[in-house]
Amino acid sequence: MMSQSLTSDxxxxxxxxxxxxxxxxxxxxxxxxxxxxxxxxxxREPGLYLPLSCAISRNNSQDLGLDNPTTGxxxxxxxxxxxxxxxxxxxxxxxxxxxxxxxxxxxAGSAMTLIDKTFVPGERYSYLYVQLAPATGANNVVxxxxxxxxxxxxxxxxxxxxxxxxxxxxxxNQTTATSISxxxxxxxxxxxxxxxxRESAGAAATWSNAITTELRASSGGHFxxxxxxxxxxxxxxxxxxxxxxxMSMEVASFAPSTGGPAFIAAPxxxxxxxxxxxxxx
Numbered sequence: 001m002m003s004q005s006l007t008s009d010x011x012x013x014x015x016x017x018x019x020x021x022x023x024x025x026x027x028x029x030x031x032x033x034x035x036x037x038x039x040x041x042x043x044r045e046p047g048l049y050l051p052l053s054c055a056i057s058r059n060n061s062q063d064l065g066l067d068n069p070t071t072g073x074x075x076x077x078x079x080x081x082x083x084x085x086x087x088x089x090x091x092x093x094x095x096x097x098x099x100x101x102x103x104x105x106x107x108a109g110s111a112m113t114l115i116d117k118t119f120v121p122g123e124r125y126s127y128l129y130v131q132l133a134p135a136t137g138a139n140n141v142v143x144x145x146x147x148x149x150x151x152x153x154x155x156x157x158x159x160x161x162x163x164x165x166x167x168x169x170x171x172x173n174q175t176t177a178t179s180i181s182x183x184x185x186x187x188x189x190x191x192x193x194x195x196x197x198r199e200s201a202g203a204a205a206t207w208s209n210a211i212t213t214e215l216r217a218s219s220g221g222h223f224x225x226x227x228x229x230x231x232x233x234x235x236x237x238x239x240x241x242x243x244x245x246x247m248s249m250e251v252a253s254f255a256p257s258t259g260g261p262a263f264i265a266a267p268x269x270x271x272x273x274x275x276x277x278x279x280x281x
Contacts, residue, residue: 054085054086054160054256054257054258055160055190055256056158056159056160056161056190056191056192056229056254056256057084057158057159057160058156058157058158058225058227059081059082059084059087059156059157059158059159060080060081060082060156060157061154061155061156061157061215061216061223062079062154062155062156062216063154063216063217063218063223064077064079064091064093064141064152064153064154064155065077065152065153065218066150066151066152066218066219067150067151068096068148068149068150068151069145069148069151072144073103073144073145073146073147073148074142074143074144074145075141075142075143075144075145075151075153076140076141076142076143077140077141077153078138078139078140078141079107079138079139079140079141079155079157080137080138080139081107081134081135081136081137081139081157082136082157082159083136083137084159084160085159085160085257086133086159086160086161086162086163086257087132087133087134087136087157087158087159087161088130088131088132088133088134088157088158088161088166088254089107089112089130089131089134089155089156089157089158090128090129090130090155090156090157090158090194091105091107091112091128091129091130091131091141091143091153091154091155092126092127092128092129092153092154092155092194092195092196092221092223092250093126093127093143093151093152093153093154093196093221094124094125094126094127094151094152094198094220094221094248095124095125095127095143095145095149095150095151096124096149096150096151096152097124097125097145097147097149098119098122098123098124098125099125100117100119100125101125101145101146101147101149102117102125102127102143102144102145103144103145103146104143104144105127105129105141105142105143105144106140106141106142107131107134107135107139107140107141107142108134108135108139108140109139110131110134110135111131112129112130112131113129113130113131113166114127114128114129115128115129115130115167115170115250115252116128116170116171116172116250116252117172117250118172118173118174118198118248118249118250119174119248120174120175120176120198120200120246120247120248122246123198123200123246123248124198124248125248126196126197126198126221126248126249126250127196127250128170128194128196128250128252130166130167130252130254132161132163132166133163134157141153141155152218152219152220152221153221154196154215154216154218154221154223156194156215156223156225158192158254160256160257161254161255161256161257162188162254162255162256162257162258163257165255166254166255167252167253167254168186168187168188168191168252168253168254168255169184169185169186169187169191169252169253170184170250170251170252170253171183171184171250171251171252172248172249172250172251173248173249174246174247174248174249175246175247176244176245176246176247177244177245177247178240178241178242178243178244178245179238179239179240179241180197180238180239180247180249181209181236181237181238181239182236182237182249182251183234183235183236183237184234184235184237184251184252184253185233185234185235186230186231186232186233186234186235186253187232187253187255188232188253188255188256189229189232189255190229190255190256191229191230191232191253191254191255191256192225192226192227192228192229192230192253192254193210193211193225193226193230193235193237193251193252193253193254194223194224194225194226194251194252194254195207195211195222195223195224195225195237195239195249195250195251195252196221196222196223196249196250197221197222197223197224197239197247197248197249197250198220198221198222198247198248198249199220199222199241199245199246199247200220200245200246200247201220201241201243201245202219202220203241203242203243203245204217204241204242205217205222205224205239205240205241206239206240206241207224207237207238207239208238208239208240209235209236209237209238210226210230210235210236210237210251211224211225211226211237211238211239211251212224212226212227212228213225213226213227222239224239230253235253237249237251
C-alpha cells in the first residue's frame, strides 16, 4: 500500500492556519484526526513616541553688584553659566534713574530679551531679561544705559528649560505699601517662576505663595524664584516688608524642555490557538 503524509508545524497568520484546518477536514475522516496541538504566537503592538518632559533645575545665581558706569554708559559684570542641557539665563536689575534709560542688555556679546519692566512714579525702573542657550563659562553681562546711571543687577541660570515660547507667562505690579502681589496664569505643566523686585528702603523681604526662595538681595534689589515646579492656572507671587515702601516687581514663569521623543513600548501580546497536524495515506 502506498503511504504518504501531509503535516504542518507552520506558525503563520490566522487565515493560512484556517486553510490547513479546512484541508484536514476534507482529507481525513473525523475518527482519524490527530489531536490538535496548541501553538503560541507572540507579537508586540506598535509603540508610541511621546515627548519626554525634562525637569528644570537652577545651576547658579549671583549678585552682580551695584555700579555707576562712567565710561560709555555700560554696566559690565562677569557671570559664569554652567554647562548643561537646555540652558536659560535670567538677569534682573534696576537702573537708578526715573526715566527708561536702558538701551540694551547682552551676555557674551549676544542680545538678551526683555521680559518685562516696571516703573514706580517718582522712583526707579526695574527690568527682567532672559537669554536662551547662553554661552557657557565666564562671560560679561553688559547693560547699556543712557544717560549714565547706577545699576544693581542679579543673574541666575537654569537647566532643562524650554528653548521656545519663552516666557510661559509674565506680568508686573508696582505700589507703595507693606506688600506687593502679582498673579500670572501659568500655561505649561512643571513650570518654575522667577521674580525681580526693586524697593526704596533696602529692607528685608519675605516671599510667599508661588515664590519661596530669595536668591539675592542688595541695595534695594531682590531676586527670587519658586525653587521648584508650580501648578498651572493662576499663580500669585507675594513679597512683604516690615513697613511701607515704594516697589516694583516683574514675575515670569518658564516651562521645562521636552527633550527628544521617548519610545514607549507597548505590551507583548500572547495569542494561543489550535493548529491541526493533518496526515493521510
